[in-house]
Amino acid sequence: MSTNLSAYLQELRSVIDGALERSLPEGAAPTLVVDAMRHGLMGGGKRLRPCLTLMTAEAVAPLVGLTTPRARLMALPGACAVEMIHCYSLVHDDLPAMDNDTLRRGKPTTHVVFGDGLAILAGDGLLTEAFGLIAASPSPVAAAGAPEAPAERRLRVISVLSAAAGAVGMVGGQAVDLRAAGRVPSHPKEPMGERELRDMHARKTGALIRAAAISGAMIVGVEDSIVAAVDYYAQEVGLAFQIIDDVLDVEGSADDLGKTAGKDAAAGKPTYPALHGIDESRRIAVDCVARAKATLDAAGLGGRLTELADWSLTRTK
Amino acid sequence: MSTNLSAYLQELRSVIDGALERSLPEGAAPTLVVDAMRHGLMGGGKRLRPCLTLMTAEAVAPLVGLTTPRARLMALPGACAVEMIHCYSLVHDDLPAMDNDTLRRGKPTTHVVFGDGLAILAGDGLLTEAFGLIAASPSPVAAAGAPEAPAERRLRVISVLSAAAGAVGMVGGQAVDLRAAGRVPSHPKEPMGERELRDMHARKTGALIRAAAISGAMIVGVEDSIVAAVDYYAQEVGLAFQIIDDVLDVEGSADDLGKTAGKDAAAGKPTYPALHGIDESRRIAVDCVARAKATLDAAGLGGRLTELADWSLTRTK
Numbered sequence A, B: 001m002s003t004n005l006s007a008y009l010q011e012l013r014s015v016i017d018g019a020l021e022r023s024l025p026e027g028a029a030p031t032l033v034v035d036a037m038r039h040g041l042m043g044g045g046k047r048l049r050p051c052l053t054l055m056t057a058e059a060v061a062p063l064v065g066l067t068t069p070r071a072r073l074m075a076l077p078g079a080c081a082v083e084m085i086h087c088y089s090l091v092h093d094d095l096p097a098m099d100n101d102t103l104r105r106g107k108p109t110t111h112v113v114f115g116d117g118l119a120i121l122a123g124d125g126l127l128t129e130a131f132g133l134i135a136a137s138p139s140p141v142a143a144a145g146a147p148e149a150p151a152e153r154r155l156r157v158i159s160v161l162s163a164a165a166g167a168v169g170m171v172g173g174q175a176v177d178l179r180a181a182g183r184v185p186s187h188p189k190e191p192m193g194e195r196e197l198r199d200m201h202a203r204k205t206g207a208l209i210r211a212a213a214i215s216g217a218m219i220v221g222v223e224d225s226i227v228a229a230v231d232y233y234a235q236e237v238g239l240a241f242q243i244i245d246d247v248l249d250v251e252g253s254a255d256d257l258g259k260t261a262g263k264d265a266a267a268g269k270p271t272y273p274a275l276h277g278i279d280e281s282r283r284i285a286v287d288c289v290a291r292a293k294a295t296l297d298a299a300g301l302g303g304r305l306t307e308l309a310d311w312s313l314t315r316t317k
Helices: A003-021 A031-041 A048-064 A068-093 A110-114 A116-135 A151-165 A170-180 A194-220 A224-251 A272-276 A278-298 A304-314 B003-021 B031-041 B048-064 B068-093 B110-114 B116-135 B151-165 B170-180 B194-220 B224-251 B272-276 B278-298 B304-314
Strands: none
Touching: A003 A048, A003 A068, A003 A304, A031 A068, A031 A110, A031 A116, A031 B170, A048 A068, A048 A194, A048 A224, A048 A304, A068 A116, A068 A151, A068 A170, A068 A194, A068 B116, A110 A116, A116 A151, A116 B068, A116 B116, A116 B151, A116 B170, A151 A170, A151 A194, A151 B116, A151 B151, A170 A194, A170 B031, A170 B116, A194 A224, A194 A272, A224 A272, A224 A278, A224 A304, A272 A278, A278 A304, B003 B048, B003 B068, B003 B304, B031 B068, B031 B110, B031 B116, B048 B068, B048 B194, B048 B224, B048 B304, B068 B116, B068 B151, B068 B170, B068 B194, B110 B116, B116 B151, B151 B170, B151 B194, B170 B194, B194 B224, B194 B272, B224 B272, B224 B278, B224 B304, B272 B278, B278 B304
16 A cells, blocks of 8 residues: 555545544433444444545535535535444344354454343444434534535435335345355355345445445535446455455465454355455455556546545555 | 224224334345335334324314324324334344343244344344435335425434434433343343333333424424423333333233233333332322322313323223
C-alpha cells in the first residue's frame, strides 16, 4: 500500500472507531448485552467497508459543491451502520450452528466468550442499532452541529442496506453457503459450481461492499448515474478482494490471518483457487480491478478510490 | 370479546396477513431462506401488535382530518414491520441456545424444521426486511396509489422500532432473561425480584407493544401529546396482557396454548402468579386497564382501543 493511502485509511479508521464507540446504547441497555455487542464490534477489524462509505462520499462531494470534511460527517452514521451490519454477520456466521469459528482476528469469537445465546442476541442488537443509527436525529455518532442528510436520502440508504443485508443479499448468501456445507437438514446438500459460487459471494460479501460504496455517494446527493458508477466499481473491487482473500487463505496459516486457515477448503466449500488455481485466480482479480478503474475514469472520479483498487491486488492480508 | 371487536380484529388480521404475504423478497432471494422466513412469519399468530398499529392510526386519524381507510393504508408497512420484528424474536428465542422451544402455536418451531443455522438466518432476514419495508418506496405491501407518509415520519418510526427491538428493548430483555435462566456462561445467574421482572418484561415484551402503538399514531402525523397518550395506553395494556399471559400459562395446558405450558415456572423464571398469586395478579392487570382507559378518555380517543383494553382481561388465550 502506498504511504499516502495507508495514512488516509488509518485516518478514516480512527474516525470510524471513535464514532462506533459512541454508537452503542451505553447506560440505557443491560450491561451484559452491550459488552457482547462491543466484543463483536470493536474487535480491531480493518473497517474497509465503512472506509469505502466515507471514501465515496468524499470522492463525489465536489460534484455537488460539498467540502470533503462535510461529506465525511454526513456519511459517518451510514458508515457506522455498514460496519455494525458487517460485524453482526461475523458474530452470527461464527456460531457453532453456522461456520463454527472460535477465532476471529486472533481473538476468541463472541459466542466463545459469552455463550451462543448472548452471541445471537449481540448480533441481533448490532443489526437493529445499525438501522436506528441512520434514522436517529441528531445522530449519536455525529458531533454537535454536524451536517445531516435530508430524510429522503437517509431512507434510501436504509433501503439499500436492508436489501444488501437481507434475504436477497447477505442472509441469502449465508443460507446458500450453509446448505453447500450440508448444514441445512431440511434441504439436501448441493454441490456448488462456479456460477453458484459467484452468486453466493455476490450475496454474502459483494452486496454489503456495494451497499457501503453506494451509501456514501447517495447520502451526499449525487445523480443516479454517478451512484451506478460507484456501484460497478465496488462490485468489481469487492470481487477482487474476495478472490485475493481466498488466495491468501490457501497460502496463509492460522497465525498470519488470525483465523483458522484453509478451513473453507476443509469444509468442502469451493473457492477461486480450488476452481482455477492460484495464478488464474489472481489474473481474474486483476481484470476486475482494471474494469473498476476504467469506470471511475469515465465518471470523472479516481484518486483514493483508484489507489484502493490497486491495493486490493497487492495486499498481503 | 364483543362480536364487534372480534370482527374488527379479524378484518385487520386479514389485511395484515395479505400484506405480510407480499412482504418477502420472493424470487429475488434463495428459496430456502424465504421458506424458513415464511415459516416463522406466517405461523397463524393473533397479529395483535400490527393490529394495534392499525388501530391507533385509525383512532387518531380524525384528529388530522384523515379518513380511517387512508390512515390504515398509510400505517400498513409499519404494521407489517412490527409483526416481522415480533416473529424474528420468536424464531430466535425458540432456539436451543435460548429458550429451546420446539412448539409454537401448535407447530414445530423454525429450527426444528430447518435446523439452527437456517433458523438464525431466517430471524436475521425478518429483522432486516422489517426496516427495509418502512424505507421502501413504493412499498411492496401497499396497493398501487396507496398514501405514503412523508420521509421524516417514516424515519421516526424506524427510530422508534429500532430502539424497541434493540439492546435497550427486546434484545436487552431477552439477554436479562437468559442470564436469569443461567444460560450466559460469562455472567453468573442472578435471582430476579419483582423490580427486575418488571424491567425484563418492559424490555422484552412491553417495548415492542408500545412501539407498535406509537408507530400507528406517529405515521399519521398527530402531535406529540397524543403520541404520548397512545404510548401510555400501550404500556398499561401491554403489561395487562403479559400478566394475563402468565396467569393463563399457569392455568393452561400444552394443548390449550399451543406451547409448552408451565415452562417458565420449570425454568425458574419468576412470573406474576409466582410472585403474587393468581388473584392478586389479575387485580394488578385490572388496575393497568383502568389507567389505560382513563388516558384514552383524557386524549379524546377511545372506541376500539377501549374495547381492546377490556378484552385483555377477559380473554381466555
